[in-house]
Amino acid sequence: MNENPLKSENSPVGPAPVAKVENTFQNSAKVAALEVSTPARDLLVDAWYRLIRNKASVVSMVFIAFLMFIAIFANVIVPNNPLKMNSGKDYLPPVWIEKGPAGAAPDPRFLMGTDTLGRDVFARAIYGTRVSFVVGFVPTVIVLLLGTIIGMVAGYAGGGVDNFLMRFTDVMYAFPDLLFFIIIMISLRDTFIGNLGNGMILLFGALALVGWVGVARLVRGQVLSLKEKEFVEAARCIGARDSRIMFRHILPNSLSPLIVTTAFMIPGFIITEATLGYLGLGLRPSTNPTDFFLTSWGAMMLEGQVSINVQPWMLLTPAIMVSLTVLAFTFLGDGLRDALDPRLQGTQ
């Protein structure tokens, strides 16, 4: 792919700096000038310009931004009250179907039809976005903080922390992830922690507990290879403190793999939440209109599967939403990986 190492320098950041040197070998002068100008640009800025040239990533980013907007303003943009049970209007088909399997005609007010209790499926799916995005992002932040710090200390100082990290990883790898979540959710669901935020806090904790190991391992590996590099030695020579070396020299250099991992971690969490919800172990669907979280896509699929023949869109709407969201994050992650490490472009 990247036979021409200068290709990435021709990105649309501005006119390529042309050397104003009177030289018969003008081309080589241009090349020389280009090479000098590169350090002026940040690695991440460079990666950003590579990223926005990737169509799939741009579409994904726009879609994710759109979903985020929906998630934040769910209470404002829902067409109907997602909790209101419209009596006599249960199992309505979506608007484009003239006659549902149960014989009911659609109501133009309910885009995706209604569920068992006559509640608007579309409005509930919009509220589900909220849960999925919060579950995607909040545990990720915890995992990144925990994992980075522990991984840094383990890789840099070694010894006890390092041993503990590696042993803990061995245990976590022996546990099928989902089984672990299921056991945690079942046993702690009815305790005090399990009731906080309709079960969301416990879910965050469980996801973070499993998730930080991967990040810590990744950071540890990065630190182990980076701490032998010359620039770290140089920093040590001029008397930089350990914390400065760790956070100012090593961390910025291991950012790329961290960013890519994060991009893939978010859809992973969203899937786990949907799966747990589908098993009836995620967020407890709420009936209190003042709650921030009302229902999740997983819970909607669970409710929908009994009505698979009567109103399949109870099941299809959240299933499509989950698929699209996860796909968008995956495409973005792929794009990020190509952008941050151009050597890998198109190979993974």
Added chain:
Amino acid sequence: MTTYVIKRLLWLIPVILVVSAVTFFLMHNAPGGPWDRDLSARQVDANTQRLLNDYYGLDKPLWRQYVAYLIGDFKDDGSFTCGAVCLNLGPSYRQRGRFVQDILFTPAEGKSIFYSQFGYSLRLALLALTMAVLIGFPVGIISALRQNSWVDYVSLFFVTIGISVPGFVLAIFMIILFGSRLHWLQIIPQSWDEVSVWIMPTIVMGFGTMARTARLTRSSMLEVMRMDYIRTARAKGLMERVVVFRHMLKNALIPVVTFLGPALAGLITGSFIIETMFAFPGMGRAYVTAITQRDYSMIMGTTLFFAVLIAVANLSVDLVYTLLDPRIRLSD
């Protein structure tokens, strides 16, 4: 090499201790117990519950129950029953009179091991893996050989879907389309002896693994294709067929082959949602049922089996690698 294997196997002991301890104490902490009935049914009366608890040792302190499960315990009359170390996974609390190892591994009268719960799960996993390999390999190879062609883009699109969309969501789409709409396939079959009923669970389970196989094959092919020895092979005028099959594939498939062991273990242990959705008579569904019924010994036994299976599969990666690639040596 032998020392390495022994070391890895010994290391399994503490891992299993921790895994079993976490499972044990969390499960016993869960509300409810194995004697609870559905709310609609008549509950087991208190006296019977006390006798049952006494009989199964559930009235003893938790740590002692844990030791009893793993190693064994003395009964009141002084007799010793051996625990999980003797491969005795304990009596099931729900399926009275049967031991967990019988439930998992003993098939129905007169049938082969493939008709036990483990056998069903194993067969489904093997079918899914076969599908994944038969489709994933060629797709990966072709899209690497035709990198950036439309074939590559189409396959990459499906591969991305397979990797990101979870199996149970895929199952929902397939059930609605082929079962509920088109009526091509049965969703809840009468018997699992027919071939057609295996199609949907196999495709659902195999799709993700297939996508991963294809992606891994493609990336490892692309890496090998840039090697000097491929250029050498071409330069000395070998036929393209020979270059691809003898020089590229042999090297490119090493990481893919090592991935198959853990993939199989993942398919066996990770199938419980799919098994539950299709009412499949395998280990995964039994496990979910055991969790909801608080069948402690069944949960423990299955978890232990899963943990050992995964550990062995991970060990197999290193061993197969040394067999296939002589450049790699395992350090003791």
